[in-house]
Amino acid sequence: MLEIKGLSVVFEDFTVLRNINLKLDNQLCVILGPNGSGKTTLLRAISGIIPYKGSIKINGKEVRSAKGVLEYSTNLQEVYTIGNSVWDTAKIIAEIKGGDLKEFTNILDYLNVDRKVIHKPMYKMSSGQRSLVSLALALFTRPQIVTIDEPVENVDVNKRDKVISLLREKVNEGIIVTQQKELIKMLHDNKKEVMVYTIVNGELVEGDKM
Template sequence: MAPAHLKVRGLRAGYGPFLVLRDVTFEVKPGLTVILGPNGAGKTTLLRALNGLIPRGGEVLLDGEELAEKTHEIVRNGVTLVPEGRQLFPQMTVMENLELGGWLVPKAERASRIERVFADFPKLRERITQLAGTMSGGEQQMVAVARAMVCAPRLLMLDEPSLGLAPRMVDELLAIARRIADAGTTVLMVEQNVKKALAVADRGYVLERGALVASGPAKLLARSTVIREAYLGAASSETTTAADAARREKAAA
């Protein structure tokens, strides 16, 4: 099955009368795409809107077809979100948490998927009987990503996977995200660890106050002043290397 290709045009979303995202347009190609921005920029709102957790306006196309707006239908279409905070069942074992990821598929298929997950997350095989709530933050995040992979997603969305983790665990989790993308699952990741996220990503976008202010190949974006400006909360008043690259790329398309 081909990797997922997501196109978002004019996305609007928020909470009640408060609009957080305004006319957001971007594309998630096969590979790993990262959304960067300061706290309050609307990154989590974006993922929640794409996953059907809050109402949205605009157009969201998955492989050219309009993406459903109800979460269970979105999951059925192969889109899975690992939310910020992991949201595991702490009083259940690692194995029980993983089994929930494939609850709706036949038992044999679920077992096969879990075996594939253990190949990617060998540390979890050693912890299958451990209660999820007794694990470290990094280990819990690993279980959360592994559970999502049991769903066999075509598009995996990760919300701040490195939040609150030690540097070594951050490196390990971002490397896992890269491997997942290389294995054929399209990955859309929201991250605050700018340098490390751009080091593993193919493309990046910068979100500020509910609007995209820059985009481009990750390597070019890493060298752009717009990253510093977005994280300091300053308005970008000059053309950036990444923005130039994005315009050239668009013109060449």
């Protein structure tokens, strides 16, 4: 369960997010918003990367104090700098979270990512490779709760359907933030309803307001 209460994020004198409230219990949520609206900032707060006011709890554990919440994962690339290469990073994650490295390489193969790139650090990859590799890193441990930032941004058109299929298969609970409204229909299936919100002027508003 992901529970956010009264969340605000302020940078210097600018309030990026204000009074965000959201509760997910085995639900998938798509959050829309243009560039600069605060979508990625929300995921960074949930991931414990930046300070925030209010409360963010993952399965009852406050993010501020919950170091290494094993049941949570994200595709934010800044969290994957713990190894000299992506493969080193994947091995560390597998050791910590009990993931199967074969699952990691299987996802890369499914997304048609050349395995040679995983022997580089993330910053030496193309933007498209970074998007796909960070998604594989986020999903291969089969986390209970996932946050995904712009899953098809910089991804080749021919691979986007595979990205969506992977998200539908492996993300049961969590948040996907995007500017691509068409993802809502693509993610929806008969088994799971997709909740939709939009960030408007730093506030979370129910429905598609773009």
